[in-house]
Amino acid sequence: MERALRTYDNRPTNDKSKVGIRAIIIEIIMLFTYAFFAVSWIAGSILTPQIMEHFNIESFSAATLLSNAITIAKIIGNLLAAWFLVNFNPKKAIGFASLLIVVGSISAPFVSQYWMFIILRFVMGFGGALFIVYFGPIVIKYFSPEQRPIINGINNVAYNIGSIIAMLAVLPVYNWLLTWQSSLIFFAAFSGILLILWLIVGEDFNLNKSSNSSLEVNQEIYTFKDGLKDKFNYTFAFTYSGLLTLYIVILSIFPVADFTAIDSALLSATVAFAAIAGSAVGILLTKKINRRLPVLRWSGLFMTAAAFIMILTHSPALSIVMAGVVGFLMFLPITALVTIPQELPNMTPSKLTVIMGFFWSFSYIVETIAYYAIGVVIDLSGFKAGLIVAVVLSLTFFIGSFLLPETGKRKLIKT
Structure with missing residues (x-):
């Protein structure tokens, strides 16, 4: 499989007639990683009453700290995304973002204090904030200008896909597994599988090569x-x-x-x-x-x-x-x-x-x-x-x- 991936990857990225196998697999992994980030986040929101009861939280304002945590994580994570990409290179940067989603979502059910739960939700939100920024570099690396509108549109509904999965699946899974902890772990497992797939298929590429030019030259770094x-x-x-x-x-x-x-x-x-x-x-x-x-x-x-x-x-x-x-x-x-x-x-x-x-x-x-x-x-x-x-x-x-x-x-x- 790796040999096949390398063969397709050697094709020019501006091929307007075909998309390589690696590009398709990477797009699917990216799409569903962010979709299941949404599932895990929304699952936490849907199960807020059970979580509040577990941690003996009675104030709704205390419960809103979860929403504030992801907002802060988004603002900070979005700004730092480029730093991680440049210093880690694409494979490790995207893998790191995916790892944060997994760690934050799969560890939160095991903590005993509410503040620890909030921190881990922040970690998950930070990973999601990094991840959403990395859709752009992947699109312009692996897809031609003619193909990009389609891929951009698909990526734009990643969170909506996660929302639909969450609305349809969270309560049935909760009724099946009986605890909010098991339910969050269940959905986090999908993020873990996607992380493993990324580590197998993901790769590094030149970050400073123009995507809108046929010239094989590097552009000046945009800081x-x-x-x-x-x-x-x-x-x-x-x-x-x-x-x-x-x-x-x-x-x-x-x-x-x-x-x-x-x-x-x-x-x-x-x-x-x-x-x-x-x-x-x-x-x-x-x-x-x-x-x-x-x-x-x-x-x-x-x-x-x-x-x-x-x-x-x-x-x-x-x-x-x-x-x-x-x-x-x-x-x-x-x-x-x-x-x-x-x-x-x-x-x-x-x-x-x-x-x-x-x-x-x-x-x-x-x-x-x-x-x-x-x-x-x-x-x-x-x-x-x-x-x-x-x-x-x-x-x-x-x-x-x-x-x-x-x-x-x-x-x-x-x-």
Whole structure:
């Protein structure tokens, strides 16, 4: 098998007609590693009552430390992802991220103190934060520009895949194994298997070779300091931050809202399921339409409009239809969005890692501040006012479409 992998790996990475066996296996491992990270994380959330009872935690605010732990882990992990990649090289860096997911998820059930449980959840979240940044370098290393929209779109739904697995499997597994500890270990075992597969199949590659050029030359190293000076990184994160805030608010705060025309939890579920359909169409749209910014612009504008209607209408039917539109349009443009940095001139795996690290970190910093502000508004003026603020903030996606560079190629008109 190793000989076969080497044979396919020797083919040029810009082959537009075929994808090597190694590339396919690596993509599958990456996809399901992050999906089962999501399963393990969501399983902990679903089983929060049992976990709180085990550790004698009565305060809900203490339970929210688990959510805060992953937020902090994401911000720090995203920023440090490039450092780990450069110093460990791809195979060890991705393996290390996967190892943290395994250690954090499989060890947490064995601890006796709640603070130790939180630390191990942080470790798992840190591994996930590193891992999500490493999708980009893998995509531009193993897939041609024509293939990348498809792979980007698939990777974008990795967490959604994990969410669906968790919603369908966590409670049945808990009822089967009878304890939350055994349930978390059960799902962690899948992450362990994927780590072993990565250690067998994963490999190192040149991090500074341009993916958008046929020239066999190394590009200048793009450092963390360069990233801090690059206005693209701030614009890129700003664009996504409002959509991210609205998405998290819809999934976390919205289900307990008491003002909607129909059960708000049903609206949240509709948004989540429609997001998967949006991702699928987004892949096709990104391949068919060469331009990136129009997809972002109009999806963002109509998403915000639909969200306003969803929370303000008194019609149950219209509310649930708009929830589907919101979820669909939230994820429709994400493939185009994450394809933009991959199409920038002289892009390399190491530079893309820095850019995506800033992207995720800055987005979550803005989201964390906005999420707190929305909570304050809800305390002062109620759920409807807080949701309106979240919807207004989602306009960053529309605004950002006028600030980002257009990386798509115009079609030539034959005369």
